[in-house]
Amino acid sequence: MDQQAVQQAAQLINQAHHVVALTGAGHSTPSGVPDFRSTGSGLWSRVDPMVVASIEVFQQYPRAFFDWSRPLTRLIMDAQPNAAHVALARLEHMGKLKAVITQNIDELHQRAGSRRVLELHGHMRESTCRQCGQVVATETFLDEWLATGNVPYCECGGILKPNVILFGEMLPRDVLAAAQVEAMACDLMLVIGSSLTVMPAATFPEIALERNVPVIILNRDPTHYDQRATVVMHDDLEITLPAIVAAFEELGNKER
Numbered sequence: 501m502d503q504q505a506v507q508q509a510a511q512l513i514n515q516a517h518h519v520v521a522l523t524g525a526g527h528s529t530p531s532g533v534p535d536f537r538s539t540g541s542g543l544w545s546r547v548d549p550m551v552v553a554s555i556e557v558f559q560q561y562p563r564a565f566f567d568w569s570r571p572l573t574r575l576i577m578d579a580q581p582n583a584a585h586v587a588l589a590r591l592e593h594m595g596k597l598k599a600v601i602t603q604n605i606d607e608l609h610q611r612a613g614s615r616r617v618l619e620l621h622g623h624m625r626e627s628t629c630r631q632c633g634q635v636v637a638t639e640t641f642l643d644e645w646l647a648t649g650n651v652p653y654c655e656c657g658g659i660l661k662p663n664v665i666l667f668g669e670m671l672p673r674d675v676l677a678a679a680q681v682e683a684m685a686c687d688l689m690l691v692i693g694s695s696l697t698v699m700p701a702a703t704f705p706e707i708a709l710e711r712n713v714p715v716i717i718l719n720r721d722p723t724h725y726d727q728r729a730t731v732v733m734h735d736d737l738e739i740t741l742p743a744i745v746a747a748f749e750e751l752g753n754k755e756r
């Protein structure tokens with residue numbers, strides 16, 4: 501691990517007053533949650549998530565969506581926040597981090613203690629009836645669905661769709677607006693575990709960079725924004741982020 505980069509990132513956090521983090525699938529892969537958007541190996545190799553996790557397929561063949569998402573949901577429920585989630589929550593509790601903008605639907609940030617989480621792709625906590633619009637807590641049908649695989653129905657007979665944003669659906673407008681406000685307000689942006697290829701994720705570092713706000717990128721693979729970032733680290737983020745937060749805390753202790 502590049503200790504100089506760790507120190508530089510810690511200095512940037514120390515100087516900043518309004519840090520905003522943007523997190524993607526890579527933040528949760530060390531917790532065992534796969535990047536379901538990319539066709540990879542194992543469970544997800546047989547189907548294209550762009551098709552089965554699209555609103556068109558959900559409308560026509562809801563069963564296909566529920567069958568596909570069942571093992572993924574089990575993995576999410578069993579997953580535990582990793583050291584990077586914990587470090588990010590700590591940064592918020594110390595008053596530095598003002599918001600986490602996330603592409604993840606697994607709620608691991610909240611479970612690690614993060615309070616202000618802007619979920620661009622929605623969440624599993626609630627589900628909405630496609631027919632009458634009633635919103636119910638997903639836990640009302642979760643166990644039965646996981647046990648039986650039966651498609652969940654509302655009292656009115658409509659199908660209940662978890663409030664996750666499927667391909668072909670609009671992102672939640674209020675969340676998107678709040679995330680844009682944060683990107684406009686931040687004086688340091690952390691990009692963690694996002695390849696910055698899915699829109700609108702890439703627009704947030706773009707907003708920051710256009711305002712000459714420094715950007716720190718922690719991601720396994722290179723991104724299109726690496727050249728313009730102040731610090732870039734490709735090591736495992738569950739090691740780099742806790743190291744950066746610890747180095748920042750040490751700086752604070754020295755100054756006190």
Ligand SMILES: [Zn+2]
Binds near residue numbers: 629631654655656657
């Ligand atoms: Zn209904």
